[in-house]
Amino acid sequence: MAKAFSYDLGVFDPTFPGITLHFPNEATWKQVSSYTGLVFNAAASDMLQKDPKLSPSDLTTGQVLKHMSVDLNFNSPLEEADKESLGRSLVDADPDEAVGYLAVTSSHIHERRHFHDWILSPYAAAISAMRVEVFMNYAQLRGALRAGGTTAIPVPITRWMRKTPSEQKELLEMWQALLGDAVVLRLPELTDPDVLACIEGIERRYKSIGMLFEPVYGFDLDAASLFEASALLIQTQAIHDSLGETAHMLFLNSMADQGPKSRYTWFIRALSGLRRPDEILEVDTLTALATWCLLGSADSDLPNSNPLTRMFHVVKYVKEHGFPKVDTPSHAIFAEIEGACGAVSYVDVLNRSVQLGDSIVEWLEKAVAEDHSGSNFAAGVAQAYTYLQQCHKYMAGLFLNDPDGYAKPAGYLDRNLEKWPEPAVRYTFGQPFFRVKRANLGKYQRSTLFESESTAEEAVLRQYIDPFPEDLMQVRKICFDIQVADNWQYLCGLVDTMFAEYNRDQPEIDYQRERARKDGLYLLEVLN
Amino acid sequence: MREGIIMAKPAGFMVKIDASPELVGELKNVVESNPDLMKLESAGPSDQPSHLRLGLADVETLIAIVNGAVAFGQFAHSIYKHFKEKKAERLMVQTPLRTVEILSSDATSEERILELLQSSIRV
Numbered sequence: 277m278a279k280a281f282s283y284d285l286g287v288f289d290p291t292f293p294g295i296t297l298h299f300p301n302e303a304t305w306k307q308v309s310s311y312t313g314l315v316f317n318a319a320a321s322d323m324l325q326k327d328p329k330l331s332p333s334d335l336t337t338g339q340v341l342k343h344m345s346v347d348l349n350f351n352s353p354l355e356e357a358d359k360e361s362l363g364r365s366l367v368d369a370d371p372d373e374a375v376g377y378l379a380v381t382s383s384h385i386h387e388r389r390h391f392h393d394w395i396l397s398p399y400a401a402a403i404s405a406m407r408v409e410v411f412m413n414y415a416q417l418r419g420a421l422r423a424g425g426t427t428a429i430p431v432p433i434t435r436w437m438r439k440t441p442s443e444q445k446e447l448l449e450m451w452q453a454l455l456g457d458a459v460v461l462r463l464p465e466l467t468d469p470d471v472l473a474c475i476e477g478i479e480r481r482y483k484s485i486g487m488l489f490e491p492v493y494g495f496d497l498d499a500a501s502l503f504e505a506s507a508l509l510i511q512t513q514a515i516h517d518s519l520g521e522t523a524h525m526l527f528l529n530s531m532a533d534q535g536p537k538s539r540y541t542w543f544i545r546a547l548s549g550l551r552r553p554d555e556i557l558e559v560d561t562l563t564a565l566a567t568w569c570l571l572g573s574a575d576s577d578l579p580n581s582n583p584l585t586r587m588f589h590v591v592k593y594v595k596e597h598g599f600p601k602v603d604t605p606s607h608a609i610f611a612e613i614e615g616a617c618g619a620v621s622y623v624d625v626l627n628r629s630v631q632l633g634d635s636i637v638e639w640l641e642k643a644v645a646e647d648h649s650g651s652n653f654a655a656g657v658a659q660a661y662t663y664l665q666q667c668h669k670y671m672a673g674l675f676l677n678d679p680d681g682y683a684k685p686a687g688y689l690d691r692n693l694e695k696w697p698e699p700a701v702r703y704t705f706g707q708p709f710f711r712v713k714r715a716n717l718g719k720y721q722r723s724t725l726f727e728s729e730s731t732a733e734e735a736v737l738r739q740y741i742d743p744f745p746e747d748l749m750q751v752r753k754i755c756f757d758i759q760v761a762d763n764w765q766y767l768c769g770l771v772d773t774m775f776a777e778y779n780r781d782q783p784e785i786d787y788q789r790e791r792a793r794k795d796g797l798y799l800l801e802v803l804n
Numbered sequence: 805m806r807e808g809i810i811m812a813k814p815a816g817f818m819v820k821i822d823a824s825p826e827l828v829g830e831l832k833n834v835v836e837s838n839p840d841l842m843k844l845e846s847a848g849p850s851d852q853p854s855h856l857r858l859g860l861a862d863v864e865t866l867i868a869i870v871n872g873a874v875a876f877g878q879f880a881h882s883i884y885k886h887f888k889e890k891k892a893e894r895l896m897v898q899t900p901l902r903t904v905e906i907l908s909s910d911a912t913s914e915e916r917i918l919e920l921l922q923s924s925i926r927v
Contacts, residue, residue, distance in 0.1 A: 803899075
């Protein structure tokens with residue numbers, strides 16, 4: 277039996293508007309590289325077999341990639357039998373690791389769907405709007421945090437502020453022992469009423485943002501599980517479309533075998549339990565249902581905004597009415613469920629979400645015009661949000677025009693990819709092993725380093741963003757601006773480091789800590 | 805001026821480890837078996853969303869006050885043994901200074917695990 281794939285290559289990280297491929301250590305990097313190489317070799321063998329005139333030395337990387345996914349558009353050029361043959365050759369090459377191959381080769385599609393869901397979903401758009409409010413509050417706090425020669429800031433600040441004076445004293449003693457007596461700990465004075473009001477505003481917003489990651493209704497699942505369901509369904513369909521039925525079923529069964537608490541397969545298992553004896557569980561239908569779960573918004577329809585709440589509406593609907601027929605248009609499925617549960621129409625929610633985003637852009641433009649601080653912080657926030665809002669508006673327009681083109685995997689995968697905004701791909705490394713010569717560092721855009729491990733000759737990368745290939749730039753209508761993606765990540769990372777009380781293990785926080793350290797500032801983690 | 809022997813204040817610091825319930829249970833035993841080196845603050849199901857949850861279905865958290873590298877040596881032994889048996893696990897160790905993720909594939913030796921644990925307190 278094939279081993280389950282034990283590592284999440286892609287990471288759904290809403291603080292970076294793009295695809296994140298995370299390599300926690302060197303062993304994982306090597307494993308993934310070997311998978312990629314194997315898939316590449318299988319495709320090359322397939323080409324050589326089909327065209328006896330070709331020799332291995334004739335093959336270029338571009339030709340092999342094109343063979344695997346013609347014009348990078350996921351429309352496989354292979355006949356059904358050829359796809360099946362390619363899929364089988366992959367599985368047979370190392371049955372134990374086959375699920376790993378499949379997961380790695382399709383991870384880009386999975387993460388790409390996350391990106392598109394994130395910029396389409398009104399629920400996610402509301403979170404981005406809250407983040408903007410947090411950033412603008414933080415802009416006013418920055419001075420206070422460094423005033424008076426601050427050398428250390430306990431983070432998250434709100435957790436520190438809840439400590440009693442004796443608890444704070446105890447922590448300070450422990451930190452001093454860790455840092456040594458040479459470091460003088462001077463903390464910021466956080467007593468000014470305006471400063472406290474700012475912090476209170478940020479804390480309130482973070483509580484709302486954190487709901488995405490927090491379990492609700494006593495279940496060990498959160499709203500992010502629905503985003504996972506959507507991405508997994510698209511990934512499964514993509515494996516089917518490019519590598520045939522055997523590979524598809526192997527991947528699907530491996531997912532189904534994951535534990536009952538797996539956030540990846542919970543949605544599928546929950547709905548498959550509702551299947552009636554004569555019903556076939558269609559990926560098309562499941563994806564439409566998962567997509568609807570992402571279309572709520574607190575602004576338009578508070579009681580039905582959380583994706584998990586919407587999921588329970590779906591379950592109730594399917595229990596009562598059975599699954600919609602596979603050829604039912606998405607808009608009809610959505611209208612049926614909305615009618616049954618009393619949710620506001622997805623059309624109204626999306627339109628309202630776009631209007632709200634536009635009004636925030638106007639507000640930001642005004643705030644930037646009135647900002648005479650000399651800093652480009654607020655202007656950077658405005659630029660990043662405006663770009664995100666443009667993408668949201670664009671996606672909402674496409675979706676409203678043709679829901680099936682997004683909510684059904686065939687429509688999403690088969691239609692021209694020129695339509696969908698193309699996300700930047702970020703590589704992140706959990707440990708310092710990815711070394712490049714300083715002279716070659718220019719090839720790695722927006723790179724950040726493990727500073728302590730880097731030398732004058734060699735840089736040890738913590739992360740970099742892959743530039744868009746030239747051929748991709750030519751066919752894609754929108755390639756998400758790398759600088760904007762990087763700026764948004766920077767803003768989220770900076771303010772999350774100071775205030776977020778969840779996901780404290782996200783790699784960006786350690787980067788911010790190291791960056792602050794270079795400026796003579798210790799960001800000391802309050803662990804409990 | 806030296807005034808005879810004054811007992812050095814132990815350089816205790818807080819460490820937080822998120823891992824599978826099984827591994828946290830083992831590390832809790834390590835803490836409780838070494839009262840001179842460590843003091844347990846809490847251990848139990850994690851109540852905070854974390855990136856580690858993407859890789860582990862169940863996450864528990866252990867928080868302890870430990871006295872430096874010697875304590876890490878005790879942890880390293882247990883973690884190494886556990887990871888050699890469980891090939892698909894991981895843990896996150898957090899100190900006030902850094903966060904370090906350790907995977908089963910890092911368990912090439914006990915020394916490697918110790919090295920990674922110690923990197924979490926590099927100033």
